[in-house]
Amino acid sequence: xxxxxxxxxxxxxxxxxxxxxxxxxxxxxxxxxxxxxxxxxxxxxxxxxxxxxxxxxxxxxxxxxxxxxxxxxxxxxxxxxxxxxxxxxxxxxxxxxxxxxxxxxxxxxxxxxxxxxxxxxxxxxxxxxxxxxxxxxxxxxxxxxxxxxxxxxxxxxxxxxxxxxxxxxxxxxxxxxxxxxxxxxxxxxxxxxxxxxxxxxxxxxxxxxxxxxxxxxxxxxxxxxxxxxxxxxxxxxxxxxxxxxxxxxxxxxxxxxxxxxxxxxxxxxxxxxxxxxxxxxxxxxxxxxxxxxxxxxxxxxxxxxxxxxxxxxxxxxxxxxxxxx
Amino acid sequence: xxxxxxxxxxxxxxxxxxxxxxxxxxxxxxxxxxxxxxxxxxxxxxxxxxxxxxxxxxxxxxxxxxxxxxxxxxxxxxxxxxxxxxxxxxxxxxxxxxxxxxxxxxxxxxxxxxxxxxxxxxxxxxxxxxxxxxxxxxxxxxxxxxxxxxxxxxxxxxxxxxxxxxxxxxxxxxxxxxxxxxxxxxxxxxxxxxxxxxxxxxxxxxxxxxxxxxxxxxxxxxxxxxxxxxxxxxxxxxxxxxxxxxxxxxxxxxxxxxxxxxxxxxxxxxxxxxxxxxxxxxxxxxxxxxxxxxxxxxxxxxxxxxxxxxxxxxxxxxxxxxxxxxxxxxxxxxxxxxxxxxxxxxxxxxxxxxxxxxxxxxxxxxxxxxxxxxxxxxxxxxxxxxxxxxxxxxxxxxxxxxxxxxxxxxxxxxxxxxxxxxxxxxxxxxxxxxxxxxxxxxxxxxxxxxxxxxxxxxxxxxxxxxxxxxxxxxxxxxxxxxxxxxxxxxxxxxxxxx
Numbered sequence: 001x002x003x004x005x006x007x008x009x010x011x012x013x014x015x016x017x018x019x020x021x022x023x024x025x026x027x028x029x030x031x032x033x034x035x036x037x038x039x040x041x042x043x044x045x046x047x048x049x050x051x052x053x054x055x056x057x058x059x060x061x062x063x064x065x066x067x068x069x070x071x072x073x074x075x076x077x078x079x080x081x082x083x084x085x086x087x088x089x090x091x092x093x094x095x096x097x098x099x100x101x102x103x104x105x106x107x108x109x110x111x112x113x114x115x116x117x118x119x120x121x122x123x124x125x126x127x128x129x130x131x132x133x134x135x136x137x138x139x140x141x142x143x144x145x146x147x148x149x150x151x152x153x154x155x156x157x158x159x160x161x162x163x164x165x166x167x168x169x170x171x172x173x174x175x176x177x178x179x180x181x182x183x184x185x186x187x188x189x190x191x192x193x194x195x196x197x198x199x200x201x202x203x204x205x206x207x208x209x210x211x212x213x214x215x216x217x218x219x220x221x222x223x224x225x226x227x228x229x230x231x232x233x234x235x236x237x238x239x240x241x242x243x244x245x246x247x248x249x250x251x252x253x254x255x256x257x258x259x260x261x262x263x264x265x266x267x268x269x270x271x272x273x274x275x276x277x278x279x280x281x282x283x284x285x286x287x288x289x290x291x292x293x294x295x296x297x298x299x300x301x302x303x304x305x306x307x308x309x310x311x312x313x314x315x316x317x318x319x320x321x322x323x324x325x
Numbered sequence: 326x327x328x329x330x331x332x333x334x335x336x337x338x339x340x341x342x343x344x345x346x347x348x349x350x351x352x353x354x355x356x357x358x359x360x361x362x363x364x365x366x367x368x369x370x371x372x373x374x375x376x377x378x379x380x381x382x383x384x385x386x387x388x389x390x391x392x393x394x395x396x397x398x399x400x401x402x403x404x405x406x407x408x409x410x411x412x413x414x415x416x417x418x419x420x421x422x423x424x425x426x427x428x429x430x431x432x433x434x435x436x437x438x439x440x441x442x443x444x445x446x447x448x449x450x451x452x453x454x455x456x457x458x459x460x461x462x463x464x465x466x467x468x469x470x471x472x473x474x475x476x477x478x479x480x481x482x483x484x485x486x487x488x489x490x491x492x493x494x495x496x497x498x499x500x501x502x503x504x505x506x507x508x509x510x511x512x513x514x515x516x517x518x519x520x521x522x523x524x525x526x527x528x529x530x531x532x533x534x535x536x537x538x539x540x541x542x543x544x545x546x547x548x549x550x551x552x553x554x555x556x557x558x559x560x561x562x563x564x565x566x567x568x569x570x571x572x573x574x575x576x577x578x579x580x581x582x583x584x585x586x587x588x589x590x591x592x593x594x595x596x597x598x599x600x601x602x603x604x605x606x607x608x609x610x611x612x613x614x615x616x617x618x619x620x621x622x623x624x625x626x627x628x629x630x631x632x633x634x635x636x637x638x639x640x641x642x643x644x645x646x647x648x649x650x651x652x653x654x655x656x657x658x659x660x661x662x663x664x665x666x667x668x669x670x671x672x673x674x675x676x677x678x679x680x681x682x683x684x685x686x687x688x689x690x691x692x693x694x695x696x697x698x699x700x701x702x703x704x705x706x707x708x709x710x711x712x713x714x715x716x717x718x719x720x721x722x723x724x725x726x727x728x729x730x731x732x733x734x735x736x737x738x739x740x741x742x743x744x745x746x747x748x749x750x751x752x753x754x755x756x757x758x759x760x761x762x763x764x765x766x767x768x769x770x771x772x773x774x775x776x777x778x779x780x781x782x783x784x785x786x787x788x789x790x791x792x793x794x795x796x797x798x799x800x801x802x803x804x805x806x807x808x809x810x811x812x813x814x815x816x817x818x819x820x821x822x823x
Contacts, residue, residue: 037708037709037711037712037715037716038709038711038712038714038715039711039714039715042710042711042714042715043370043377043711044376044377044454045377045454045456045714046454046456047456047718047728047730047738047745048456048457048459048732048735048738049454049456049458050458050459051719052451053453053454053458054719056451056452057377057454060452088370088371088377089370089371089504089520090371090376090502090504090505091371091504091505091520096520099519099520100521155551158555162555162559163555163558163559166559169556169559169561170552170555170556170558170559170561171547171552171555171556171561172522172523172545172556172561173519173522175517175519175522175523175525175543176517177519266548266549267549267552268552269522269546269547269548269549269552269553269556270522271519271520271521271522272521275521275548276520276521278548279521279548282709282710282711283370283711284711
């Protein structure tokens with residue numbers, strides 16, 4: 001009878017942590033944004049605006065109000081999950097984030113899946129065949145992959161595949177979005193490859209070390225002593241055991257992929273969440289900055305939460321614990 | 326014809342005021358339903374030019390989606406657009422405009438005088454963010470005696486009224502919020518729009534005037550100049566409205582698949598001193614720094630063979646332009662002598678507030694090296710564009726700054742002693758005020774030419790150079806505007822070869 005209660009306690013506890021994290025993130029965001037010099041009203045005005053126009057613009061965006069008043073209305077709106085409308089574009093923040101996620105989410109997920117598809121087999125080969133030249137080569141190339149900044153890799157990939165080989169567009173996204181499915185898919189090809197290569201490089205190292213641990217473990221030795229072949233022992237016993245640490249890393253890596261996607265969007269001129277955030281910061285468009293960061297924080301926390309649940313599902317030893325990591 | 330001569334020919338054509346936007350002779354050589362893809366760095370933030378949309382909305386919408394009573398043409402002349410005829414009273418205080426008949430908005434409503442009144446009041450309204458609002462401040466009343474007649478009364482003569490009305494979009498008075506939609510009279514209607522990416526204009530087949538020579542225009546937006554060039558290199562766009570990465574021009578200029586054209590620009594890179602504070606309140610110090618600046622070398626290091634040297638704030642396309650580059654020519658020895666006369670024989674030190682985007686940081690470093698030669702130490706302080714607006718434009722809390730000024734006919738800023746740079750010469754203030762009250766264009770031009778010479782003599786600011794306006798297109802595309810006046814980019818004459 002213990003298990004259902006502990007799962008409930010666990011879920012409630014995780015949920016409380018989630019809310020608290022969100023609240024802390026919101027406060028930090030609010031404060032950091034206001035510490036930046038400048039004024040959101042400035043983005044609306046140009047050289048030639050009169051003092052009366054400047055004053056009217058500040059009243060419109062509320063930057064003439066005391067900080068405390070601004071904070072109270074900010075938290076109040078957040079509690080009602082009202083992210084407001086952009087100061088500059090006048091568009092609904094939540095609606096615009098939805099549009100942008102239709103680029104960023106597929107980019108993140110496809111990039112992540114491709115990274116796993118690259119990292120899993122190569123990581124296992126690197127561990128199992130560490131004594132062969134190609135095992136060592138995989139490890140060295142993955143080290144190199146970690147050292148390369150993602151935007152630099154993006155520029156390199158554009159130069160090779162778009163400008164020299166003319167295989168894919170160098171950037172941009174179709175005007176009609178996913179309604180022009182083929183075009184949208186082609187537009188994401190190089191960005192996905194860029195994200196995937198960077199993430200695969202770091203993922204590969206975790207897979208390799210997890211595999212090495214499994215190979216050296218007692219249960220593999222026992223299974224082999226009982227007559228299993230090496231591959232059979234690895235598949236039957238090794239994968240499940242090795243998956244537990246890898247999944248917790250995957251949760252973190254998925255969040256990293258999401259952040260990497262934000263940088264890649266700039267290189268490939270994609271209308272995703274990242275480009276929305278960069279512009280909003282330049283313009284001090286508080287509703288947009290807060291909205292994007294709030295939703296991103298929420299997504300990252302949810303990914304962590306999901307990874308945690310998945311781990312408990314795979315490893316029965318974790319299920320009894322209420323305060324899992 | 327090689328690239329250079331095409332460029333020269335177009336510059337010459339532009340300056341003669343005869344740029345043919347749509348050559349009619351080749352009626353069958355182009356695809357009348359082509360999609361023209363225009364690459365730009367200036368994405369509009371919303372679709373309302375009085376709500377802080379930025380210069381990108383002028384590029385996409387002026388003349389294309391919205392029209393005005395008058396149009397500032399690509400050649401720089403002001404011509405009637407929605408106005409059929411107009412008269413000005415003897416005292417210059419009453420303008421009577423007759424509207425063209427048969428003009429309809431995209432929604433189908435006919436254009437009436439009430440729409441014109443509504444549209445002007447949108448710009449002068451309290452909530453208006455238009456930086457042009459002030460220039461319409463002499464308007465005291467707008468009457469609409471009938472549907473085709475608009476009578477504007479002024480508190481003082483305003484010779485520039487037709488020009489000023491060229492940036493007042495005529496909007497249907499039934500359209501309330503136009504930040505995400507439109508109702509204009511132009512040759513295009515708004516098609517699909519994806520924020521952060523692209524905006525499409527569809528040909529308006531019910532247009533009252535000559536129909537566009539293409540079926541659709543897609544403005545595609547980039548935040549990175551290299552990504553924009555890559556788009557043209559990979560055939561993802563047909564035209565780049567304004568090249569901002571000089572290094573990339575070599576990719577296009579030697580290649581027969583592209584056309585590079587240099588037109589007239591109104592964008593000036595300036596070192597603005599705070600003329601209120603020492604040592605910049607001293608005209609000798611300002612002149613000394615002007616003479617200590619090798620502007621030809623600066624322009625060449627940034628733009629190579631492109632761009633123009635200017636001796637004041639006025640570009641060659643403004644009617645009151647005169648060549649003033651000889652007033653304070655590059656001369657280090659005379660700069661040193663002037664500094665000594667001004668009481669700074671050993672130089673001085675000042676902080677240069679430098680916006681963090683191109684080309685300002687490079688320009689700041691150049692000036693730092695130049696002024697070191699005359700004993701003046703420059704401390705570079707990098708700030709964001711947003712911070713610039715608060716610190717410099719509003720609070721006027723600075724010694725000197727760098728800025729690019731994009732507008733046409735903006736010498737009037739020197740007639741406002743409260744402007745951020747604080748230049749205050751009563752003679753110039755009077756000339757500029759009087760020029761607006763002039764009875765004839767000749768009188769206005771004479772007064773502003775005089776003011777132009779005075780600001781140059783005073784070295785009111787240090788005018789470093791005029792940006793080039795460079796349009797690059799695929800070789801099969803023609804008929805686009807080559808001059809970047811007021812950031813406009815008329816698309817209706819663009820043709821794509823079959």
